Each structure stands twice: as C-alpha cells, then as structure tokens.
Amino acid sequence: VFDVLIEIDVGMQRGGVRSVSEAVTLAQHIAGTGGIRFRGVQGYEGHCMLEPDRTVRVEKALRAMEHVMIVVDALAAAGFAADVVSGGGTGTYDITGAHPRVTELQAGSYVFMDAFHGTLVPGFDRSLTVLATCSGRHGQTVVFDAGRKSVGVDFAAPELVGHEHVAPGFFAEEHGLFDFSGAVPFDLGDRARIVPGYAPTTVNLYDVLHVVDGDVVVDVWPIVPRGPGRGLAAAE
Numbered sequence: 602v603f604d605v606l607i608e609i610d611v612g613m614q615r616g617g618v619r620s621v622s623e624a625v626t627l628a629q630h631i632a633g634t635g636g637i638r639f640r641g642v643q644g645y646e647g648h649c650m651l652e653p654d655r656t657v658r659v660e661k662a663l664r665a666m667e668h669v670m671i672v673v674d675a676l677a678a679a680g681f682a683a684d685v686v687s688g689g690g691t692g693t694y695d696i697t698g699a700h701p702r703v704t705e706l707q708a709g710s711y712v713f714m715d716a717f718h719g720t721l722v723p724g725f726d727r728s729l730t731v732l733a734t735c736s737g738r739h740g741q742t743v744v745f746d747a748g749r750k751s752v753g754v755d756f757a758a759p760e761l762v763g764h765e766h767v768a769p770g771f772f773a774e775e776h777g778l779f780d781f782s783g784a785v786p787f788d789l790g791d792r793a794r795i796v797p798g799y800a801p802t803t804v805n806l807y808d809v810l811h812v813v814d815g816d817v818v819v820d821v822w823p824i825v826p827r828g829p830g831r832g833l834a835a836a837e
C-alpha cells in the first residue's frame with residue numbers, strides 16, 4: 602500500500618486541488634481505491650519564492666499556509682486526518698518551516714544555491730559550479746565553452762567565481778560570455794568556475810556530480826533521476 606498526499610493549490614495555479622470540496626472528494630476517492638492510503642497534504646507555495654521583498658514574501662507564504670490549514674481542517678472534519686502537512690522551499694524554509702502545523706519542508710535548492718537563490722535567502726553557501734574553459738577573447742569580452750546547455754539561466758544570470766561583479770553577457774547554447782571592464786584575467790584555455798543562475802535546471806543537464814575538496818575530486822555521485830526516461834539507470 603502506498604501512502605499518498607493530496608496536493609493543494611495554494612496560489613501557484615499549477616497542480617493541486619483548488620477548493621475544499623475537491624480535496625474532500627479526492628480523499629473519498631483515495632479511500633475507495635485499493636493500493637493507496639491518504640496520509641496528508643502538500644501545498645507548495647512556489648509563487649512566493651520569486652518575491653524579492655522579504656516582508657511581502659512572509660505575508661504571502663503565511664496566507665498560503667492559512668489556506669492549507671483550512672483544507673486540512675475540512676479534511677479532518679470529513680474523517681481524513683492529515684499526518685503529513687508538507688510545504689516550503691528554499692525561499693520560505695524559515696517562514697513555512699516555523700508554522701506550528703507544518704510537519705515537512707520540501708526545500709531543496711539550499712543544498713547547492715545559485716545566483717538566484719543567493720540573493721533571496723542568506724545563510725547558505727553556493728556549492729554548485731560548472732567548470733568552463735575560455736574558448737575565445739574579443740577585447741574585454743571572454744567567451745567560455747559553457748552556455749545554456751551547461752548552465753541554468755532561469756530567474757538570474759550566472760556568475761563567475763572570483764569575479765562576481767563582472768557582468769554576464771550573452772548566454773548562447775554552447776557559449777557563455779562575460780564582459781570585463783578593467784583587466785581581463787582569462788586567456789584561451791584558462792579554466793573558470795561558473796555559478797549557475799538557477800541550480801535546479803543545471804543539475805538535470807549532467808550524468809554525475811564531481812564532489813571537490815579544493816581542487817581534488819573526492820567523489821563522483823551519479824544523478825540518477827535526470828532526463829526523460831530517468832537517464833543512465835533506465836539504460837542499464
């Protein structure tokens with residue numbers, strides 16, 4: 602028997618039930634279906650993650666959880682008590698996570714961070730970088746061999762480690778350009794580490810993560826669930 606959660610739309614207008622009555626109907630349907638058992642709810646307030654103003658984000662996240670609790674109470678009144686009340690992401694981990702009735706946090710990006718999440722929440726280091734090689738130079742512009750096929754650029758532009766002030770230029774499929782204003786510290790063949798604009802759409806581009814301590818690769822972790830058909834694991 603699989604335990605299942607009912608997804609509640611808390612304002613993101615993506616997946617999930619959009620009313621109390623839909624939630625209760627679904628719980629009743631689950632109760633009448635073999636092989637699955639109602640365990641609780643998940644209400645991911647993803648629409649709050651993009652809110653740069655912390656005060657507004659707090660207000661929006663708390664409003665989203667208020668809605669979750671209305672649904673949870675209605676489900677309980679209908680005989681479906683939720684053991685699990687899940688929500689939250691990196692941008693709201695300390696808001697939703699502090700809610701007394703939330704039992705599980707779904708935050709994931711904090712593990713790696715990126716240029717987008719780095720400006721959203723303090724307290725987590727950026728641990729994910731893409732190793733790139735300088736493949737060309739045109740005056741003040743350095744061309745690296747890592748573009749959108751190597752680095753996620755959703756929501757924020759990538760950054761060069763050690764040169765965070767340097768403006769990223771055009772990110773093409775295979776080329777990532779950075780425009781320097783003063784001295785240009787990269788020449789053909791030089792390596793650089795690029796912090797992705799968005800880690801969730803970067804990890805999915807690779808088969809493995811190279812775990813480094815300084816400049817030494819100390820482990821290689823397969824990224825099993827990547828890609829359509831679930832990547833390497835499915836091919837074996």
Ligand SMILES: Cc1ncc(COP(=O)(O)O)c(C=O)c1O
Pocket residue numbers: 645647650689690691692707708709710711801
């Ligand atoms: C349903 C759900 N839960 C949790 C998360 C994790 O959020 P974050 O990457 O901000 O930690 C996401 C991210 O897209 C999500 O879609």
